Amino acid sequence: MSDEKTRSGCPFTGGTSGGDDLPPAGERLTYNSYLKVPQLLELQNFESSPPAHDELLFIIIHQAYELWFKLILFELDQVAEEMDNGEVYEAWRLLQRVLQIEKLLVQQIHVLETMTPSDFLKFRQALNPASGFQSIQFREVEFLTGIRDTSVMRHIDQTDQDHRRLNARLAEPSLRTRFYQLLQREGFDVAIPEEGEVLEGERREQTMAALEPLYREPKERFHLYTLAESLVEHDQNILLWRFHHVRVVERLIGTKPGTGGSSGVEYLSSTLKKRAYPILWEVRGQLYDDGMYGMK
Ligand code: HEM
Numbered sequence: 315m316s317d318e319k320t321r322s323g324c325p326f327t328g329g330t331s332g333g334d335d336l337p338p339a340g341e342r343l344t345y346n347s348y349l350k351v352p353q354l355l356e357l358q359n360f361e362s363s364p365p366a367h368d369e370l371l372f373i374i375i376h377q378a379y380e381l382w383f384k385l386i387l388f389e390l391d392q393v394a395e396e397m398d399n400g401e402v403y404e405a406w407r408l409l410q411r412v413l414q415i416e417k418l419l420v421q422q423i424h425v426l427e428t429m430t431p432s433d434f435l436k437f438r439q440a441l442n443p444a445s446g447f448q449s450i451q452f453r454e455v456e457f458l459t460g461i462r463d464t465s466v467m468r469h470i471d472q473t474d475q476d477h478r479r480l481n482a483r484l485a486e487p488s489l490r491t492r493f494y495q496l497l498q499r500e501g502f503d504v505a506i507p508e509e510g511e512v513l514e515g516e517r518r519e520q521t522m523a524a525l526e527p528l529y530r531e532p533k534e535r536f537h538l539y540t541l542a543e544s545l546v547e548h549d550q551n552i553l554l555w556r557f558h559h560v561r562v563v564e565r566l567i568g569t570k571p572g573t574g575g576s577s578g579v580e581y582l583s584s585t586l587k588k589r590a591y592p593i594l595w596e597v598r599g600q601l602y603d604d605g606m607y608g609m610k
Contacts, residue, residue: 362437368429369437375425376446382419383451386412390458390489397492400499402537409544416551423558427565434566438573445574450476457483459548460490460590462510469574484509490590493545500538502528513593525597542594549590556585 336342346352358373360366389408396405446452448470456463457480467480487495487509494506503524505517513521525542532539560582563572572578589595 360437361440363440366433366437366440368433369440371425371429372434372437375422378422379419380449380451382415383449383455386415387451387454387458390455394458394487394489394492397489397496397541400496402496402541406537406541406544409541409548413544413547413551416548416555420551420554420558423555423562426562429566431566431568438567442573443575445572445576447572447574447576450479453480454483455552456588458486458488459552460488460509461552461588462488463588464510469576488590489545493542493591496541497524497538500535518593521593522597522600525593526600529597530601545591546594549595553586553589556582556588560586 357377358370360369360373362369389412393405393408393412396402396408447466450470450472453466453470456466462484464484470476470480472480491506491509494504497504498506504521505513507513507517528535528539528542560579563582564579567578569580570578572581576582
């Protein structure tokens, strides 16, 4: 940012500092010019004709999601780098930001319940065949996290740019792989699953046994434990979002098929078992109890 722009301190205070040396109005940095508010407010175009009242809500809520997805990806990319560099605190700190945003996103979906099923039908047909199914950034979050169900790619009408973005995500190690690599560097004898692989057999047992001490005595390796649990919470937030989304979908369209061509609620319910870190979820079930049940 140039000296002239920073001289008055907060960019949003605009001309209130009263200095003669400020550039003329219209050239100064303002809240609106910095954040491109006029341009942002031009980006909501109705498909329904005559315009259906609730379509504005529908557009804005999706756009808000995409903006938050952009930030989530930005932060998760940094989390990945911090993990590679062994900077566990920084990785954890930025993950906390992601977790807070995700909590907001889980709640946000319910704003749509202020729309009645019949109001939605006034513009739903106009959106056909567009669907949240095609959200590139949502798939990027999944792929980066470690949920690598590439069958979803078949249903996305990808532009060249989308194709490049998704393939770049598939070509890079997920957070899951990076976390296991970090654990290995920290002396844990875990097996590193291939992307999309669910560990089974001996490799699963080996990994479970290596992780068990981390969960039995969290305070011994507190930094790694809190990072592991933050990753589980990230996984959980994605699951919670899926659950809340499918319930909202059911309230709005019942058993109708989706505009993206799926069976709708039935398909979405089938995604509720997708997990990026199944072993981290399971390891707590392996902890032995210390006979405290029934304590008076
Ligand atoms: C009236 C509200 C909504 C309805 C009725 C709805 C409906 C659906 C349906 C039926 C699907 C399955 C794919 C299909 O056949 O279209 C789907 C998928 C999806 N929707 Fe929504 N949706 C709504 C709001 C949202 C919002 C606000 C978002 C935010 C980004 C969103 C994101 C997604 C995503 C990411 C998927 C893909 C999920 C997956 O494949 O795991 N949806 N939606």
